[in-house]
Amino acid sequence: MEARVLDKQADGDVDIYWDFRRRLISAHFEPGLKLKPEELRLQYGCSASQLREILFRLSCDGLVEFQDNKGFKVPLASLELCNEAVEHRILIECEGARLSIEKGGLEWEAQLAAAHHKLAHVENKFKADQNSKELFDMWCECEWEFHETLISRCGSSLLIRKHRDIYDLHRMHMLAVSEGSGFRQDNIKEHLNILNAALDRDVEACQKGLANHLHKSG
Amino acid sequence: MEARVLDKQADGDVDIYWDFRRRLISAHFEPGLKLKPEELRLQYGCSASQLREILFRLSCDGLVEFQDNKGFKVPLASLELCNEAVEHRILIECEGARLSIEKGGLEWEAQLAAAHHKLAHVENKFKADQNSKELFDMWCECEWEFHETLISRCGSSLLIRKHRDIYDLHRMHMLAVSEGSGFRQDNIKEHLNILNAALDRDVEACQKGLANHLHKSG
């Protein structure tokens, strides 16, 4: 249940839940699209009831919309909701960063530097070829890893869980609203600013960098 | 742990979901207790599958624990998780209060004053008779209404939803850890402080009052 990366087709539910979640936040489904358990079951080789359970769970995080007797839908693109998600993510992530800067040690610095190194590498490659689906997926993974690592030493498993929730919600709405890949040239500079501020243990600068980065991301 | 049979089938899920949620956060179930859909179905007059769906949904908010092939449980009492919930609730509620103070008008002030008036009334009665189950339920309701109203003008439906989630999680863990009713004499003074700071449009004082209030609540 906790694994973000799918581990094969060992456990029925788990794979389907996480695979479907990943597809949702990667804009594999058009906003407003109806999600029928009866149809989706064919893609995953399970029953409609199982899909229904999974869709209910995803609806808790706002990743799918549910209406009684009307079934499930991919949430409509909404600039307002996207903005609310941005603000909430800033709130959570700035707090997580502050705590990590206070509590994190050399090991954390090293992990953050490593995550940023990978991210920067992928971003530079992606900058050159923004049409590559493979690079886009890689960028999504690296972006997540960097931001997750940034808050990883906050000391609160609850905050980490809530951060993942809002990160995914934000990403989904951002992609739905912008209709682009979500990648901007300035990302590279902004990520570097955040990294440097974190390594300098400068809470103010780090939070400012984060807020700026996320606001511009839309 | 009384068995309440609901024969009303009208709104299906909805009633069961919210009734069960209410019972969970009111400490009607002992921490660690196994929640078997097959048993619970008798109390609600529905099928086990339906209960399973509902339990899955509640597990998203951390109100019940799920383990693959092991079923559902009431989360164990955990001081650590309770502390994490407190901190997270402070983060959310202070932000909501700040925004409400900035954006709220006279109507909001009136609603907050009204909510506090009810709360103060019930708290004074409850202070005299802390064993009354009826007063306790009423206090829970009024406490929620006051804190909810405080952030109600924040302008973000997302923040409001997230606040309810963390309020419920905090309340559940607080009751599980303290094993008391969660009511303290100082509540009365603290709630008044929060009210006055909000009406004075003093963000600093309001947030300080909130943090103090919630920290002491455990």
Place this chain on the structure above:
DNA sequence: TTAAACAAAAATATCGAAATTTTTGTGAAT
């Protein structure tokens, strides 16, 4: 032409039985 009433079809929700997994209980071997 529009609107209301109704019937047919499609979609959704509910349910209990069957399959799978975990837990419990029993007895043999070390």
Place this chain on the structure above:
DNA sequence: ATTCACAAAAATTTCGATATTTTTGTTTAA
């Protein structure tokens, strides 16, 4: 006495059939 293997029981999960609700399409009356 302890451990291990294995069978029995209990619990969990999966599944598709049935019931209910919504949507669609058609007819009729104003």
